[in-house]
Amino acid sequence: MPRCEDCRETGAQPCQGDLVLCQRCSDKRFPPSGSGREAVCKDVIINDLLCFTVNKMDTLPFDIITKLCTETYTEEETETAKRLVFDTCKPDERYIKRKGGDKSKANMEDIQRVLHSTAPTSLPTFVSATLHLPAVNLDHVDISVCMQELQFVRQEMKLIRDCSIDSIRVQTELVALRKEIWELKNRLSSAPPAASCSAPPAAPCPAPPAASSSAPPVASTLARPKESYANAVSDTCPSETIPKSLHAGDSGRQVERASATKSSQASRRRGYPSGSRAVARPKSTSADGHSDLDSEGFRLVQRKKQRSRAVVGTAVSSSLSAAKSRPAEIFVTRLEPDTLTQDVERYLTDNLSQKYSVSCSKLTTKYDGYSSFRVSVDYNAVSEVLSPSFWPCGILVRRFHSRRRSSTS
Known part of the structure; x- marks a missing residue:
């Protein structure tokens, strides 16, 4: 049941103005005509x-x-x-x-x-x-308020127009000032400099010499005879920069300097300037009179003889015997927790191909679910002990590495 919007009672009905009112509230809001309630x-x-x-x-x-x-x-x-x-x-x-x-x-x-x-x-x-x-709507618009707002808008527009005019005037004056500064700079730069009375007149530059008709062509000037690197180094480089292998032989190990005439001729023939320092090629001979330099003028380097390697004896002798080597240490882990050292030693003795000395010690583990051992065997049995097929499935075996002692201890 709909309820009245005023008294919230049931039995309300729609009435004027889309209102849902009961009869009492409807008569109160909209009294019938001719009644005394119209006062x-x-x-x-x-x-x-x-x-x-x-x-x-x-x-x-x-x-x-x-x-x-x-x-x-x-x-x-x-x-x-x-x-x-x-x-x-x-x-x-x-x-x-x-x-x-x-x-x-x-x-x-x-x-x-x-x-x-x-x-x-x-x-x-x-x-x-x-x-x-x-x-x-338009019936509720106050015309006087609109006129007042319009007057305020007109005043603001007048202020904006005055500010715009002032800014344009300032900008025009700034442009004129820039133009005057630019003209003044051009006038100073175009003025001729004051000539000094004591300065002598400048001498005319000599004309470049005419090219000789007998000058060789460019192609002939650039063409150079083919020569070795040793010859080029010995003819152009000073003696201080020549490598030791190009110096003279074992007796004096000195380089002879060629005469200035020969060096200038050789330099002109090869296209180098005549003022460059020329050095004679080194001469080196061996004890039997033969030269130890190759065709290019370099000395061949001989490799040093290699030292002979040591050997290890294999013969069997009753008079001499080698000292016993230190046993190898093997780390064995992932065994059952109740495994004993006698069990590990027995397994090694029974499965090794030869009879070797074997010793075993049990290690302290971090957890109780497995056991680890330190095994000492002969070096000759290391390859056989570290073979995967030697141990049962799941057992981990590797070389044993002891802890290094700290420097402070």
Whole structure:
């Protein structure tokens, strides 16, 4: 069953303004014509918010009125209007002072609820003195306010125009000043420099010599005879930069310098400048009179003889015997926890191909789920002991590495 929007009783029906009211509330809001309830209250109260709310609460939805009033009026004005409604209408509910961010919205809801629950004949007449009302359509627009806003806009546009004119004037003066500075710089740069009386006249530059008709062509000048690297080094480089292998033989190990005439001729013949220092090729001969240099003038380097390697005896003798070597140590782990050292020694003795000395010691493990051993065997049996096929499946075997002693100890 629908409930009445005013008294919240059942049996309500739709009535004017899309309202759902019971018969008693409908007669209170919309009294029948000709009754004595049409008497108009003589109380007149000036309040813009209440004037707008009372005149629009039958034509506009509840939430639209709340939104327009909260956007137009301040929290103080809403609180004053609520206090005025409670003082004049005197509803049954008590006055509650709202708090929080939605205080204006809650006050508007309280105002509309009290106005809807009060009989229209009991409501005072709310009027507006300043016409500060929310603009719903053209009928509620205040022309005087629009004219005032238009006047403010005109004043602001005038200030903007004056500022624009001043800025254009300053910019024009700045352009003119830049132009004057540029002309002054050009005038100073175009002025001829003052000539000195004591300075002698500049001598004319000599003309370059004419090219000789008998000059060799470029191709013939660039062409050089093919020669070895040793010859080029010995003819152009000084004696200080020649490698030791190109110096003279074992007796003196000195380089003879060629005469200036021969060096200049050789340099001109090879295309090098005549002022370069020329060095004679080194001469090196061996003890039997033969030269130890190759065709290019380099000395061949002989490799040194390799030292003979040591040998290990294999013969069997009763008079001499070699010292016993240190036994190799093997690490064996992943055995059953109850495995003993005698079991490991017995297994090695039974499975080795020859009879070797075997010793075993049990190690302390981190966990109790397995056991580890340190095995000492002869070096000759290391390859056989480290073979994977020698041990049962799952046992880990490797060389034993003892901990290194620290430097402090």
